[in-house]
Amino acid sequence: MNNRLYQGHIARKRFGQNFLTDQCVIDSIIAAIHPQRGQIMIEIGPGLGALTKLISKFIDRIIVIELDLNLATRLANNSLLNKKLTIYKQDVMTVNFADIARKEGKLLRIFGNLPYNISTPLIFHLLIYTQVVCDMHFMLQKEVANRLVAQPDSKSYGRLSVMTQYYCNVLLIFDVPPTAFHPTPKVDSTLVRLVPHKVIPHPVYDIRLLQLITMKAFNQRRKTIRNSLDNLFTPVQLIKLGIDDSLRAENLSIIQYCKLANWLSHHLEK
Numbered sequence: 001m002n003n004r005l006y007q008g009h010i011a012r013k014r015f016g017q018n019f020l021t022d023q024c025v026i027d028s029i030i031a032a033i034h035p036q037r038g039q040i041m042i043e044i045g046p047g048l049g050a051l052t053k054l055i056s057k058f059i060d061r062i063i064v065i066e067l068d069l070n071l072a073t074r075l076a077n078n079s080l081l082n083k084k085l086t087i088y089k090q091d092v093m094t095v096n097f098a099d100i101a102r103k104e105g106k107l108l109r110i111f112g113n114l115p116y117n118i119s120t121p122l123i124f125h126l127l128i129y130t131q132v133v134c135d136m137h138f139m140l141q142k143e144v145a146n147r148l149v150a151q152p153d154s155k156s157y158g159r160l161s162v163m164t165q166y167y168c169n170v171l172l173i174f175d176v177p178p179t180a181f182h183p184t185p186k187v188d189s190t191l192v193r194l195v196p197h198k199v200i201p202h203p204v205y206d207i208r209l210l211q212l213i214t215m216k217a218f219n220q221r222r223k224t225i226r227n228s229l230d231n232l233f234t235p236v237q238l239i240k241l242g243i244d245d246s247l248r249a250e251n252l253s254i255i256q257y258c259k260l261a262n263w264l265s266h267h268l269e270k
């Protein structure tokens with residue numbers, strides 16, 4: 001038997017297709033999301049509808065975004081589901097969530113068992129839209145989930161941790177073993193909840209500068225920040241900001257990164 005075949009569909013690796021098969025896990029995910037009528041629920045990558053079918057029992061309408069046209073067509077032809085679905089047959093990386101929120105006139109609740117091959121760039125993409133998002137629940141590779149919540153001085157702490165925690169409160173909900181999916185992935189998974197801060201705790205004047213600084217620092221994470229950030233800050237400026245220039249990217253807190261970004265925007269204005 002083709003071990004990529006599931007419910008008459010051959011799982012496509014390039015679309016990160018690992019379908020949820022464990023009903024207990026599916027029930028627990030929907031319980032964690034706790035959908036309510038009237039909310040704008042958006043599922044990324046509904047696939048064969050494992051989560052979609054269950055969530056549709058609680059609500060009247062779901063927006064789904066699916067890149068695989070075969071799967072999108074299957075969902076559109078599913079007579080039990082299709083009346084409730086609005087299907088975006090497109091790459092989620094091209095979706096403008098602000099437009100959807102404007103059209104719906106409500107904050108969005110986004111969820112999905114994400115294609116692991118694009119989960120990191122996808123989270124960066126979604127962070128742009130946190131102002132129009134109520135919350136997000138995602139099944140992620142455990143290692144990526146750990147990076148979302150990582151604190152300074154750890155190997156998992158990186159640009160993804162800083163940017164996600166800048167915008168959101170992140171909670172690990174539960175771990176899921178490979179056996180809950182078909183085909184079975186080689187990695188463990190974790191369900192996470194991201195809730196955008198109502199008020200950003202350490203706001204920066206220009207988010208692009210925070211992105212630039214974290215990119216430069218973490219792209220050369222073995223170097224001291226004196227070296228990795230040398231074309232943005234002199235050692236004297238770092239010391240004046242109370243930041244030890246012999247530290248590495250992973251040793252700086254989010255507050256310190258925000259301080260650097262704000263100093264830079266102030267300095268560039270002059």
Ligand code: SAM
Nearest residue numbers: 015018019020045046047067068091092113115
């Ligand atoms: N939700 C289903 C489940 O849990 O069984 C499927 C999850 S599977 C891990 C990921 C889903 O995302 C697949 O249906 C895949 O086709 C879809 N997908 C992959 N890349 C995508 C993209 N760039 N935009 C939208 N959907 C995508």
